[in-house]
Amino acid sequence: MKIGVCVKRVPDTETRPKIASDEKNFDLSDAKFVISPYDEFGIEEALKLKEANGGEVVLISLDSSGDVTVIRNGLAMGADRAIIVEGDGERDPYETAVILSNVLKEENFDIVFFGKQGVGHDYQQVPSILAEIMNLPLISVVVELKIDGDKVEAVREIEGGEEVVEAKLPVLISAQKGLNVPRYPSLRGIMAAKKKPIDKKSPEFTAEKLSWEVEKVELPPPRKAGKIVEGEVEEQVKEIISFLSDEVKII
């Protein structure tokens, strides 16, 4: 089975974004970069499929940073090789989808995993756009996956429930927390990853016009600490009730 996983290099979830001097970008110079957490569920599922069926797991990333340490972490988890498409700066989600689709077409995967969202920009759309461009089935926000021959059955999360969706290979799957628990790289995995191939390519597509421009970026207004109530439980309960009735006005 030939399995692809699209992984995005992103600032980790501890990051507190700061506004850059142009007020249109974020200053992420202090950030630590990682594979987007949802993509790790995709890598884990790919590795499990490979363990069950044999085959190859390939990581694909569009990234202009020149930093390969992040994708090496994915190789250390157990993926076989990686392809980095070196863009110039951050791409529009439509452009990203087209550029990734060009790589996916060349590789001809049986199944490709994505995260449900790339942490940071939170575009939440690259897999859906890609599915249209490639005319392939997509099942998104997946929490359970079964593959039997070329039959795919997945459970996807919806508000207050679940949907059961069927498709046939080749298929695109976007992963949600709950699908599995991603493994940590072992020491052996980390050593092996140093020798695994990372192919570099240049992007073959630039959109004529971006979907939108960023006019400016903002931080939310800072929240202030309010009233702190220590002491007796009865007193505290009274405080909560009057807060709910006088301020919040829900009782």
Place this chain on the structure above:
Amino acid sequence: MAVYVLIENRNHNIKNPSFESLSAAKKLAEKFGTQCVAILFGDAENISDLGKYGADKVLKIKTGQELVSRDAVIEIVSDIVKNDGDFKALFASATSFGKDVLPGISAKFEKGIAQDITEIFYDNDPILIKRPVFAGKAFEIIKFNDFPYFITTRPNVFKKAEYNSDGSVEEVEKSVSPDSLKTVLKEVKSTGSGQIELTEANVIVSGGRGMKGPENFKIIEELASLLNAAVGASRAAVDEGWIDHQHQVGQTGKTVSPTVYIACGISGAIQHLAGMSSSKYIIAINKDPDAPIFKVADLGIVGDLFKVVPALTEELKKVLNK
């Protein structure tokens, strides 16, 4: 020329976030001096509310199928909007349905979409859109470069408005040949029926590692049911296996914007705050006076949640006469 809204229909019932999205779209349609058209798949008991909240016209799509897969929705809706040579925008609510299908439609126009937006600045020309990034730790104000606009609105942020528009229903038959469908929607299951969905809730009561075990979540549930609230959790509580991950609030869980968020035994890690700090009011109950959650709480209760929460529930029962 029109502004379209894709409506979400679950069990013949149009969900509230769709009405919120509709009212936001109607306001844009008014700015453009054009119609606001709702697209609905199947029958819904509350179809007449579409007019009330802003639809000038309702296209009711009959496919002859009870469950319509994403591919069919994408094909049919793309067809409709493409037929309108000068269509301005397509809205949906940012639910798992809207977020999944709308980029599939925008792809046919070689564009991306603004997902999960929290504000529209209608007075600007062209309009500006606010979209959360870093799970709400920051925002981008964006300007679309050309029409059509594709937008999903975050539930519980935009207000429904009574426009009492015409809302006349036009039935449209659209069949999609099963062979052309890449995915088949087999079943839609409700989990925890009657529970209020986190992202749509007005009140949320959440528990963290301070809950100490799964059995204790029932004190959270009791308080929540009195307040008509949804139940949330920190990742620590989810990872311990005390509660299903669907309840997780935060950067790798759900982003919520209720009127009031009550955090019990949650320390206030940055990833948790990212998901809930746009709540209008925050109440925190924590035994550690130095817990970071108190820095963002409007009301901070320093105490043992196992004493405070049950006492609060008892007192509320009296106040609410329940």
